Amino acid sequence: LNALKNSKVRKLDPDHITAVRCDGISIGEGTFTVVAGPCAVESEEQTLTAAKAVEKAGARIFRASLFKPRTSPHSFQGIGAEGIPILAAIKEETNLIVETEVLSPLHLPLLIDHVDMLRIGSRSMRSYELLKEVGKTRMPVILKRGMSATLEEFLLAAEYILAGGNEQVVLCERGIRTFETYTRNTLDILAVPALKELTHLPVIVDPSHASGRSSLVIPASKAALAAGADGLLVEVHPHPEEALSDGYQALDIPTFEGMMGELKALVPAFGKEM
Amino acid sequence: LNALKNSKVRKLDPDHITAVRCDGISIGEGTFTVVAGPCAVESEEQTLTAAKAVEKAGARIFRASLFKPRTSPHSFQGIGAEGIPILAAIKEETNLIVETEVLSPLHLPLLIDHVDMLRIGSRSMRSYELLKEVGKTRMPVILKRGMSATLEEFLLAAEYILAGGNEQVVLCERGIRTFETYTRNTLDILAVPALKELTHLPVIVDPSHASGRSSLVIPASKAALAAGADGLLVEVHPHPEEALSDGYQALDIPTFEGMMGELKALVPAFGKEM
Amino acid sequence: LNALKNSKVRKLDPDHITAVRCDGISIGEGTFTVVAGPCAVESEEQTLTAAKAVEKAGARIFRASLFKPRTSPHSFQGIGAEGIPILAAIKEETNLIVETEVLSPLHLPLLIDHVDMLRIGSRSMRSYELLKEVGKTRMPVILKRGMSATLEEFLLAAEYILAGGNEQVVLCERGIRTFETYTRNTLDILAVPALKELTHLPVIVDPSHASGRSSLVIPASKAALAAGADGLLVEVHPHPEEALSDGYQALDIPTFEGMMGELKALVPAFGKEM
């Protein structure tokens, strides 16, 4: 991986670790951090219900998108800037850190003062002008791997953000596109230890997009822990069957609670805390 | 392909064809249109030399990028807005239509008055907010297939532009990412007749990115013609070995002239004009 | 492609060409050779009807499988050795060269005296013990590319046959497996000129398996010719809708006749004879 030489993402020695810190939590330093929430903000009620439930179950960061990049322009595109007060309500009524997706440089100014953490989705991993803009901020950001990005390309996308001076980057493996159709994507579980060899940045896994099936989210999450991931990014919805997007891969609240219970019991065996 | 039902990109009957018109030329209506030029504007001299040569050889549209999306932030990122006067010089000194890549909504206002046609690159096919902005203009646009996009996803990306009211879209097959590494990408040649079955929009082929090897550009171009493409998007550089990007896949001027001679002789056998 | 050094398949200079000869025809030496016939021998009537029709339309070699490698054991597995008299009837009643698939070393002795040419299917490209057995014969053989084989692996599979002393190998590109599902496989059209750069062996294309759709077979065949292929391997069935296997990708006889007419008109423009 020659292109990584002299890069800022490169791991310099086995102990070289960057922890991404946000509002009292630290990702990548011996913790297993769960980011959870619905695919999209749909209504205040749906969002608050999800937030309170994931907080109660032990998640520390709440995910919810206002702007949704959808394959078809005729699908639900997200509630947009109208949802900002809903995110504000989450911050008031819970102790969760609030994270949301930014998918255009035009949206960045709208979001930056209202959320704690940004997410760059798989479709935007190669939107280098967006990465440059995010690199100018000092906000923690979850960068998801492009669905056809090699590890080298993924790390060089992160390099765009670090090169701008923002080192608060969490890498997220979320499955790659292959010929297999039983799962929505193919979870490249070995990306986790491979990235740990190559970079000092924290690495989390999105079991929801990787599998595209709620029945596979729990084994995917356990495999992520076992492979050395620093956390998860999970879709949870109070009523998956009514979700406006991605409902088939969201966990309902009791299933998420069950998974969190299982994970809490397993985490110490892998030398981490939760 | 259920998601195409009720879409604007869908072909309604076998004779349903949209020609994309620009400054006296028409793409998709029985012509074989060659878009040619260097990967990037590097200097006025390099750009003008390339432009005059491709015009002389029979190309009608000149391609040259000011902004380059590169895998690494440490690679040449394009000359940027400083190159706009160079594109103006092309328009003065030749009869070529000038086309360039737009890769961020932030750049669109800079480019829109200075070029005749926009290009949306493979990395940006899923930048739906950019597609929406381009859909608000009435500029002809070449939309390149994402390197891991299915034909359905490709057509739905075009739908974002059409849904905004801009029907001037030329689809460009440029190779998809597979396990094969001899070529940079795998030219999905059957995407051409498949798209012709599914949509009324014109379809061209980029043999340069598809192959990533100048030695394969000529057979790729002939195959595109034979498969029913409406034209080509080809990289040509006066000195490929000195190019700041993608030199290994660019044709030098004599090779491009030779290819154009061969294509002119073949085009009538496929019922087209050039 | 280091592994090709010192191989027998490697092209030593631009003029290094091996023609595969069989019963008066020569593949790879300026001709465009069409191998055509049904996926499988189903009955004497179906097979003879197909054979006479493809001969009349200009095909020189007849393809028809007795043994079929099917994804499910519960699908039609081919008529087996019972069909040998049917192949004998073809040889009596036509001037066609008869080709069939060998998919196990156990079948080779049954087939070797009854056909003129062997085919090794995509699923068997990595059956190296079979390749070694075929290498011990002196029969012409069509070796199809494995659906996930790189060009290097494909050439090294051919090397197994050449290493045994049998140089009568025709390579056949038949599409590779990718994420795209509109076509059955992705025709890697640039494999044709790439193989022509790397090896002295003839290269043909199977447009039927590559596309998996009869509507795409004609453009695929023209693209193969334009890319430099030495011929085609095409599925033709008197009644595709009644075929016991692969009917959706077979041409009916009138469509095949039409295609052959078009190809005959195009072949001279590409410097070949038919």
Next chain:
Amino acid sequence: LNALKNSKVRKLDPDHITAVRCDGISIGEGTFTVVAGPCAVESEEQTLTAAKAVEKAGARIFRASLFKPRTSPHSFQGIGAEGIPILAAIKEETNLIVETEVLSPLHLPLLIDHVDMLRIGSRSMRSYELLKEVGKTRMPVILKRGMSATLEEFLLAAEYILAGGNEQVVLCERGIRTFETYTRNTLDILAVPALKELTHLPVIVDPSHASGRSSLVIPASKAALAAGADGLLVEVHPHPEEALSDGYQALDIPTFEGMMGELKALVPAFGKEM
């Protein structure tokens, strides 16, 4: 997965489990079974050293190939039938179950009386005539997934063996071919729980071929356990740097011992025994 209807591999209800039994061990019934050994039998000393070491570390089954399917005919093809006495020595000097690869129907009679368990490699998953022959035996067999096989195709390959009356089949996920090149293949970890949903057969994982890098074998193995696998197939060599094949992915003996220690500590947390 329509093709699985009425198949023998299909899981009929959540409790439907088939345990594969061999010489006192049982795979798939609450145990985590480790199959370990060198890629190939190279010499009596190398093989015995490896066997004794893996037995001491806790492996129950010994893997070692006599016949090797290699990409190039000029690479080491295995010691062949000459190695049978070496396998006999393993059975005398240890309590290990001995497993080896069968890659041609021609080899089956040579092997069947000398080993306890057969392996069908990734390249042979589509060699249906071989699967039929193995289906006629009553030997336990490890069937590895083809490198480009969907889960449905993989299960239907197993169906060939079950349809012959042999239900002693262990499925092995060993990585699929994708665009990523950092790892030799992409370990499709979610194949494990997906197969567990679809079939009653046991499922193990080959972390060595999946990763192609000894540094990733331990995290891959832990992920396999966490995802619900019934065991592992691991390459171990006394001197990986001198191995005649696949040395870069083999564990040396101390590393294997370390991994076994870690796994023994983790297995109970996943409700299994070792």
